[in-house]
Amino acid sequence: MMWVGYLGAAALWYASVKWLPIASFQRLPDPVTVITEWLSPNPTYGISIFTYPYYLHILNSTYRATAAFLLATLLGVPLGICMGWSEIFHRYASPLLGLLRPVPPLAWVPLAILIFSGIESAVIFVTFLVAFYATTLNTVVGVRAIEPDYFRASACLGASRRDILVDVIIPGALPNIFTGLQIAMGAAWFSLAAGEMIAAQYGLGFLIMESYNLIQFPTIVIAMATLGIVGFLSSMLIRTLGRRLMRWREQTLGFAG
């Protein structure tokens, strides 16, 4: 079924480029051209699955997204747990986060370049930022959604505060944490591409902008499609990991449904 959707979209794309009587559309590359270029051992514009630079771009983007994502997880999950667990902590941190969050990540780019005195870290920082918000806020929601009786039960059974963290808070918040991580991963790619377009030397976002400037239109589409694929794969990776860690939940949902 999913192939029907893909083929339909490709057909529509082909038709709109070839037959639509709009001048601007006729400049666009059609799917056949793109795929031929993508799979060509000897590409016209220098980027295909057989060329080294293609993977260099993918590697750069993946590295940045992964670094930003890991940093966001490492900082966002503990912060979210603190905010969810401690009312006082929440009162301090929540308004600050609420104020910073609406600032679009790209608005940070100039300041980030100044702060980190380098383009590379600035792009990672901008990517990190959106992933961090998503992770933190979902973790807070996750901790707060834990049934209060679980805390009471563990207190009755003689658990220490550390036990409660390990036995109640982390497993209890895990479903929401993973929802947050998936959103974070998606958001990370989102702002990474944007960040790379503005300031970077390599990467898929950079490739899109560069190809535009050099009028290498098929390459733009190749980079876009690659972003889609890599983003999809990374989301799937997180989903799989989440399922592994929450076997109890699979059983629960499987039994209920």
Place this chain on the structure above:
Amino acid sequence: MAGATTQLGPHASFPNEASAGARLAVRDVSKTYDTDGASVEALKGCSIEVEAGAFVAIVGPSGCGKSTLLNMIAGFDTVSGGEIYMDGRLVAAPGLPPRAGPDRVVVFQNGALFPWKTVLENVSYGPVRQRVLTRKQAEKKAIDLLRQCGGLDAVAGSYPAQLSSGMQRRVEVVRALINEPKVLLLDEPFRAMDTVSKTRMHQHLLDMYRISRKTIVFITHDLEEAIYLADTVIVMTTRPGMIKQTISVTLQRPRLPKMLFSHEYLELKREAAESIHEEARKAFERGEREQA
């Protein structure tokens, strides 16, 4: 009902002798909540004396503060006035920070088995976390106890959600008993159950009570259940909750379902029903709504 008791011989190796129930004394306890400047009196001057190993049921209309009372005994909530003693030891008084512990374990209204732990992990949790047993010892004890409680060891590897609600509740009682608590606090544990499951659960609970001899405080709004299970039934008034009536249940133990039709049982029920209905009517007239 016959199947319910078969596993429990009189010499069952239940961990009872070492830690039989404690005497529980609630003296003139009151509770006032302050919300937005307006103070609400939830409980007023409640005094209850429970003998060691006795089974007490507290009955009252919804919102009468019976769960509040249980939370204070459990150490989840502070008292505004009065004291609570266990075997003469002060456990709650104004200004004393509430402390829950394995000597008074609660079985919760909506069930609070950790869904991310298996039955075995849930049951062995207490002794492991209190560091009174190694994990291995705790698991062995958990299996033994589960087996004694109607063959629950068969589901030791399951997650709670894979069990029926009745089984979940029984596992939760076992998770409480493994800690050898001095008092077992049950907060309307069978509230959401149909009549048939409820009757079976009563037999299971009575069996566990018979062999463990813990002091039990059982909260319910179901008068019939209260009389059938308990030695003493305490009827509470609507808010502010006060003790309205204390009824000694003279029915013999072991309690059997046929007693539900005995003259003695019906007489006790009639005696209590009047005061319950009076309180229920007051609650209704005050516009209180039964909360599901």
